[in-house]
Amino acid sequence: MLGLTKKDFGLLLIVAVLVIAAPILLNPFPVDSSMAQFNAGYPDLMQRFVIFGIFAIGFNILFGLTGYLSFGHAAFLGCGSYAGMWMLKLLSINVIPAIIFSVIIAGILSLAIGWISLRRSGIYFSILTLAFAQMAFSLAASVLTPITGGETGLQTSLSDPRILPEFLGGGSSDGGNIPKPSLFGIEMGASWDVAVGPWLWTFNWGYYIAGIVMLISFYIAIRLFRSPFGLMLKAVKSNQHRMSYTGLNTKPYMLACFVISGMFAGLAGGLMAAMDPQVGAERMQWTASGEVVLMTILGGAGTLIGPVLGAGLIKYFENIFSKINKATLEGWFAFMPDGMSDFFVTIVYPFVGKGWHLTLGLMFMAVIIFLPGGLVELGQRFGRLFKRKSATPAGETTPAE
Amino acid sequence: MGILEVKGVNKRFGGLQALGDVNLSVQENSVHAIIGPNGAGKSTLLNCLVGKLIPDTGSVMFDGQSVLGRTPYEINQMGISRVFQTPEIFADLTVFENVMIPCFAKRDGAFSLQAYNPVRKNRDIHDMAEAILVDVNMQDKRHMTASSLSRGDKRRLEMAMCLVQQPRLLLLDEPTAGMARADTNNTIDLLKEINEKRDITMAIIEHDMHVVFSLAERITVLAQGTPLVEETPENIKGHPKVREAYLGEAQV
Structure with a gap:
């Protein structure tokens, strides 16, 4: 199906179902229950899940296949966001030109950065990409203020020209208000709520549009992984020496891979601008580059679905786990005697809420040490365990790659 | 001459x-x-x-x-192909992938951006790789990861990778x-x-x-x-x- 093997098509199907059903799956707790704060099914967060999923899918094409660890991918993300914002300001509030332009600009930037950085490999390559990303960040925050808005960043405003005709999303204002990003009239922020019993599900246009883009990205990634080009990239990771003595020029392979990866990052950046039309230089900071590295490794570098899972997990932690405060904890441990509950709250508190990074760090360490293949390996191990226990091979194993 | x-x-x-x-x-x-x-x-x-x-x-x-x-x-x-003193192979890839790579290099040259059609659709490459594995008597090891081969087999594989390029x-x-x-x-x-x-x-x-x-x-x-x-x-x-x-x- 779609030129994929059965297994890959199954994987794509699973991801598609997850994306479609996410507003329901991520809201497992009734609105009024005490667990409602763990519901992740609100549009803003779900959009971030899929957008960072795209970012991680792209990063994985570079890191997972070739083993080249880029520490500068946030530069492409940020650059894509700026490019998208300018399209929203100059051309049209329609998100399509914004997304296309963000991919193109990120591609050009990654061509330039890759062309220089790829002269080195290993740690030197990582440092070069990091240096370029920090340069991009500093430029965006200071020298390039006319383009990037400096520290205040870029927003859509009433004074933007938006030169395209009205039906294509042009026009400076929308009845006196700043127009909101849309797709031929469908606003990204528009959603409809469905209440089923005590549950409330929010279906958001922006999320589904970003979700479709992610599914397309995922499909492209599968095709790329299975193509001769993907095979060559794996060969780069395995033995560059043999590659050049086999008549293959590694440089254009690497550069093409770097640019493709950068374009995915730009796409993610453009979608971010399209979902929430404002962007600041902090999007380019090195912490953002580090985050996508974490996502990919946590989920399983070199696997297809791993980066998406990793992106989801980290964004969940960042947004949900971090909301657990002292009062919540006290509520949980209230059944204990006074002294004991205080004790437990004191012990647990540093790991939750603002200390969520600590838990994430521990989890990351555990994954690196015990599960070098990330969450996907965890799934595979469970799958094997399940298979061994049941005589029938009916058990569905978490598909690798 | x-x-x-x-x-x-x-x-x-x-x-x-x-x-x-x-x-x-x-x-x-x-x-x-x-x-x-x-x-x-x-x-x-x-x-x-x-x-x-x-x-x-x-x-x-x-x-x-x-x-x-x-x-x-x-x-x-x-x-000109070269066999090294210690076998240089793609250790993380399977034996079959190892021999397919030189086939692609032979057919498509030093660089070609074929990022869309899957490897398995390249019948000619498959046939070339299959044939050379039979020649060096390694067809039963085609799905093995190259790093798990014995030293002698690694050498054989490297030889096959060179030979398949004719x-x-x-x-x-x-x-x-x-x-x-x-x-x-x-x-x-x-x-x-x-x-x-x-x-x-x-x-x-x-x-x-x-x-x-x-x-x-x-x-x-x-x-x-x-x-x-x-x-x-x-x-x-x-x-x-x-x-x-x-x-x-x-x-x-």
Whole structure:
């Protein structure tokens, strides 16, 4: 199906179902229950899940296949966001030109950065990409203020020209208000709520549009992984020496891979601008580059679905786990005697809420040490365990790659 | 005129004259061995042929074209393949993928951006890879990860990866180093077969005289970076200069 093997098509199907059903799956707790704060099914967060999923899918094409660890991918993300914002300001509030332009600009930037950085490999390559990303960040925050808005960043405003005709999303204002990003009239922020019993599900246009883009990205990634080009990239990771003595020029392979990866990052950046039309230089900071590295490794570098899972997990932690405060904890441990509950709250508190990074760090360490293949390996191990226990091979194993 | 013509090649590393005025002519479809004591410059010479090193002076012509200044991948695309002293394979990939990669390199050249159609749709590549695995008797190991192969099989795989490209000249750097006698004999048979069936010219660097004398049609003896003699195996055996190079100054 779609030129994929059965297994890959199954994987794509699973991801598609997850994306479609996410507003329901991520809201497992009734609105009024005490667990409602763990519901992740609100549009803003779900959009971030899929957008960072795209970012991680792209990063994985570079890191997972070739083993080249880029520490500068946030530069492409940020650059894509700026490019998208300018399209929203100059051309049209329609998100399509914004997304296309963000991919193109990120591609050009990654061509330039890759062309220089790829002269080195290993740690030197990582440092070069990091240096370029920090340069991009500093430029965006200071020298390039006319383009990037400096520290205040870029927003859509009433004074933007938006030169395209009205039906294509042009026009400076929308009845006196700043127009909101849309797709031929469908606003990204528009959603409809469905209440089923005590549950409330929010279906958001922006999320589904970003979700479709992610599914397309995922499909492209599968095709790329299975193509001769993907095979060559794996060969780069395995033995560059043999590659050049086999008549293959590694440089254009690497550069093409770097640019493709950068374009995915730009796409993610453009979608971010399209979902929430404002962007600041902090999007380019090195912490953002580090985050996508974490996502990919946590989920399983070199696997297809791993980066998406990793992106989801980290964004969940960042947004949900971090909301657990002292009062919540006290509520949980209230059944204990006074002294004991205080004790437990004191012990647990540093790991939750603002200390969520600590838990994430521990989890990351555990994954690196015990599960070098990330969450996907965890799934595979469970799958094997399940298979061994049941005589029938009916058990569905978490598909690798 | 040989398929490979090395003329007046010099290579210096600081104060060390690694190669001094080396002349070598390898005839088409022959097996040419290069022997010599340790440090004689055999590997340096080989590296000059594949583009890893550039000689200070002299010329290296392959099939009438100079290889000097070309990168290893360009030289490979001209038709020179190299087997290394320790097998260089794609250790993380399967045996089948290992042999498919040189097939793609042969068919599509040094770079081609085929990022959409899957590998499995390339029937011609599959057939080529399949055939070579049968030839080296490894078809039952096709799904194994290359790193899990035995040393002898790794060598075989590397040989298959070179052969599948149908090179005009195959350079072998101590192909039997560290092998047991039985494996060595197998390798000799394999190489003989390759030379006869596929008309591939070979240049072999080897320490093992058994291998050299069973395979080579011409032998060049290298000592201290300079060729001493170039002869047939029969004439090499008792050659005084060769004895001298290997055993030191003639004893009284």
